[in-house]
Amino acid sequence: MKAEKYANLSKFVFYGFSALIIVVFALFFCVGEPLMLEQTSEATNETTMLPYPKFTELSLYLCYAMFVVSVLLVIVFETAAAVKNVMYSTKGLGKNLIKAVVIIVAILALYLVSPTNVDFLLYLQYVLFGITALLMIGSMFISKMRS
Numbered sequence: 001m002k003a004e005k006y007a008n009l010s011k012f013v014f015y016g017f018s019a020l021i022i023v024v025f026a027l028f029f030c031v032g033e034p035l036m037l038e039q040t041s042e043a044t045n046e047t048t049m050l051p052y053p054k055f056t057e058l059s060l061y062l063c064y065a066m067f068v069v070s071v072l073l074v075i076v077f078e079t080a081a082a083v084k085n086v087m088y089s090t091k092g093l094g095k096n097l098i099k100a101v102v103i104i105v106a107i108l109a110l111y112l113v114s115p116t117n118v119d120f121l122l123y124l125q126y127v128l129f130g131i132t133a134l135l136m137i138g139s140m141f142i143s144k145m146r147s
Contacts, residue, residue: 017066024062027055067125071107078103 114120
């Protein structure tokens with residue numbers, strides 16, 4: 001019963017985030033006239049006006065917020081799984097605790113290496129995307145080898 005309750009909650013959270021993304025997507029592409037951004041070239045010292053959509057900042061903040069939430073959820077759930085594994089295991093430190101520590105140390109190392117917070121988010125996004133792509137390709141090969 002409890003697992004079913006969490007599955008329903010997860011489904012509604014997913015639907016809520018999907019609706020939010022659709023609304024921001026529609027605002028970004030369909031609402032309002034583009035604003036003009038003044039840009040000065042350093043080489044020629046000429047000023048040009050560049051158009052950009054009205055809700056650019058909103059879409060960027062939504063992307064940043066959802067990315068931060070996903071990274072925090074990964075850290076929280078990995079740490080919770082590690083603590084649960086240590087508490088109920090007779091073998092001592094489990095694989096989950098080691099994974100949680102590696103994830104936290106890797107994120108902190110990436111934060112210390114990046115010069116600004118925006119760079120940190122970009123680097124973290126690139127690293128996580130690369131890991132996801134490698135895991136997807138690896139799981140495909142493993143499933144083919146098992147069958």
